[in-house]
Amino acid sequence: MGRETPRPSAARDDYATQLRRAREPFLSLVEALGFSDAVATLLRSSRRFLEENPDEFGPILARGTRDEGALWYAAEAAEFARRDMGYDVRTIPGPDAAVIPARIFSIIAYRHPFFDGNKRTAFISASILGLSMGYRIRSVPYAELEEEVRELTAREAAEGEVSAWFLTNVFIVEEAGGS
Amino acid sequence: MGGPERRPRRLEDLPELPPDLQAAVEAFMHLYAPVIKALSRY
Numbered sequence: 001m002g003r004e005t006p007r008p009s010a011a012r013d014d015y016a017t018q019l020r021r022a023r024e025p026f027l028s029l030v031e032a033l034g035f036s037d038a039v040a041t042l043l044r045s046s047r048r049f050l051e052e053n054p055d056e057f058g059p060i061l062a063r064g065t066r067d068e069g070a071l072w073y074a075a076e077a078a079e080f081a082r083r084d085m086g087y088d089v090r091t092i093p094g095p096d097a098a099v100i101p102a103r104i105f106s107i108i109a110y111r112h113p114f115f116d117g118n119k120r121t122a123f124i125s126a127s128i129l130g131l132s133m134g135y136r137i138r139s140v141p142y143a144e145l146e147e148e149v150r151e152l153t154a155r156e157a158a159e160g161e162v163s164a165w166f167l168t169n170v171f172i173v174e175e176a177g178g179s
Numbered sequence: 180m181g182g183p184e185r186r187p188r189r190l191e192d193l194p195e196l197p198p199d200l201q202a203a204v205e206a207f208m209h210l211y212a213p214v215i216k217a218l219s220r221y
Contacts, residue, residue, distance in 0.1 A: 015206040022203035029197065037193060044190040046204050056212050058219025068190060120218045127211070128204055137207060146217035 026132035040075035043125045062115035070113035077103050092134045092174045101126035102163035109153045135171035
């Protein structure tokens with residue numbers, strides 16, 4: 001397909017191996033901290049890696065958090081979403097559970113808790129939360145994803161639409177009971 | 180009497196991610212770096 005953004009295949013294989021190892025340590029983190037703080041920890045760590053690597057991920061013109069409360073709120077909102085739908089993190093998520101990372105995306109992308117890099121942080125945080133919950137990640141991102149993320153953000157797309165977008169473009173739902 | 184006191188929290192007080200999870204975070208970001216970097220354009 002012409003939409004592929006090429007990455008070296010050997011690197012992709014290494015990344016795929018590392019991605020598969022996310023779920024078990026995330027479950028341990030949830031057990032130790034609770035879901036909300038585990039989500040906040042993921043968010044904090046991914047944002048820090050973004051800020052530390054401007055050559056690879058683009059510059060952050062103003063580092064730091066404008067509204068740290070919004071980040072705690074995002075993590076707690078993910079917990080509310082989890083509880084509302086009765087999703088048990090020990091089970092492989094079906095399509096419905098994608099509303100949890102979609103909520104993280106919406107809060108960060110629309111409320112702008114950071115001085116800069118909110119779209120990037122929203123996309124990364126939601127994707128990594130989905131990965132940690134047990135979705136597989138599409139290994140070949142498409143160049144058009146960037147335009148689509150901008151478009152979703154610009155019109156503050158509803159949570160259900162954001163959820164569907166991640167299921168189409170980033171997440172792969174594992175078969176229930178699959179290994 | 181109020182409810183249970185809510186302790187002040189800072190993101191930096193949260194623990195580090197377990198190594199395998201940190202590696203997965205970094206792997207995702209390397210894999211999606213072209214998209215992430217493109218999102219930095221104004």
